[in-house]
Amino acid sequence: MRKYLHKNLDDAHFGCFSMDMKIGVIGLGKRLNHMVNTCMREAEPELSVVAAIDPDEAAVREALPEKEAKAVKFVRSVEELAAAGVDAIAVGTRCNLHAKYAMDVAVTGLPLFLEKPIATTLEDAMAMESAFQDTQTKVVVSFPLRASPLCVRVKHLLDEGALGIPQHVMAVNYVPYGDVYFNSWYRDYGVTGGLFLQKATHDFDYLAYCLRSPIVRVGAMKSCGRVYREAKFAEVDPDPNCGFYEQIGTPETGMNEDSSSALIEFENGAQGVYTQVFYSKRGAARRGATFSGHQGTLSFDWYANQATLIHHFQPFEDKIQVDSDLHHHGGDGVLADNFVKVVRGEASSISNVWAGLQSVYACLAAKESADKGEFCEVRQLKKVGMGEASYH
Structure with a gap:
């Protein structure tokens, strides 16, 4: 080089x-x-x-x-x-x-x-x-989600002890453009591996990043073929509430899910709930999380570009508004700048390969859990300290 x-x-x-x-x-x-x-x-x-x-x-x-x-x-x-x-x-x-x-x-x-x-x-x-x-x-x-200004601010508040010790998180992704996972190349289940890997990989990553802890156990479920269906079934099942698409597969052969959810356990003892929905439209779009601890509750939503901190034992509620509406909520620019600095030798990666792998392992466990109907352990990186997984 x-x-x-x-x-x-x-x-x-x-x-x-x-x-x-x-x-x-x-x-x-x-x-x-x-x-x-x-x-x-x-x-x-x-x-x-x-x-x-x-x-x-x-x-x-x-x-x-x-x-x-x-x-x-x-x-x-x-x-x-x-x-x-x-x-x-x-x-x-x-x-x-x-x-x-x-x-x-x-x-x-x-x-x-x-x-x-x-x-x-x-x-x-x-x-x-x-x-x-x-x-x-x-x-x-x-x-880019972990690199977005709103997520970074939320992490700082958590690190500063605004909630005490974070004990629980409820995260959602109500996707308003879900058709893309059925009417484009994303419909190929053999390529995507399902929407835990395709979408939740972002969310599992930012949750682990904010809580400074990897996911260790997952219990998941999914819904397939109830809203989005294979086009060849349209003639026999002309349900106006369903979207029919070519070559998206079936629940039996493998297909992207209409929606999926997971109970997640973090290594530090925190618990979480995550849901992603792919048939939401317009103003129903939501993506973000609610973190709770004994001292307070902190919620944020990227589509609203804002966060709210409720203090449990003080008569205050803090509002944070992000003054931007950039692609991927501003994270793409941060990643690009970081990559340029990494190439120059001026910085370390803010989202390294170990973070990428830990997210994949969590997504694969969720996928396995949804298929088997049981809790599944998440493979952990064996030789790499968690500091190196960019959680700190």
Whole structure:
């Protein structure tokens, strides 16, 4: 990796100076396009995409600025990508390929921006855990919720003891755009692995982050095929309250859920309840949590951009309003800035690979629990201290 140096001592307080920052991309779809071409370029104006692995060459060239579109080199392997002189790599493929490419990048030692979920099977997650134990590769996992200003403020209040010891959390995600998980490529259960892995990976992560503790046990349930159904059944079941879509599967063959819920236990003894619903619309959108302790109750909602702290033993109620309405509630910009600093060697990741894996293990346990109808233990990272999982 090429080095980034201060221009001179007088400029040091302005941050790191670089002539450019060259990255390689793997799967430049809608999500990674946003992160690279909007967020990362804002954090580093001299960033350029110089190499890519993507089957849709035309779409990649169309997404890039004209000069880069003409010069970008298309390759077939991570080894070739690294050989193209890149300073870092960003992975935004379909979900079931995240782990494979991440492990390939681990061999190179290059900084990595990795989309979530970082794995969709236990086998892939365990292989990643092994692959990243001895690598120098620094990873920023795409967990913008934990990086959002509102979540960071909530965590600070919890850390400061506003509730005493947090004992319980109730979290919800009422998704107003749930159709996307049935009318686009997300409908492929073999790719997503279900919506605990696809959506709750964000929520389980920010809950563990706020409570400074991993999830250790899960009891979950799910509802499939009651609202969203396979299109071939539309003729025999023309229920106007149902949405029928092509090739979304069945409860028997595997399909994304209409809704799912989990009871969760944290290592520090706190308990939680989580629910995600995918048929909500318009003003029904909700995403956030209510934390409670003996001293108070703290609630927040990203869609409302606000938090409320109720003091149990004082006649006060504090309101916090976030003065922004940014994509992913402001977290994407924070992640991009952090990734640029990681590449420069100026910062550590605020959402590292261990946090990504711990979230995957919790989601896989929830998925298993919903299938079996019983509580399931969450695999814990064996060799990595929890401080390294970015919970502190």
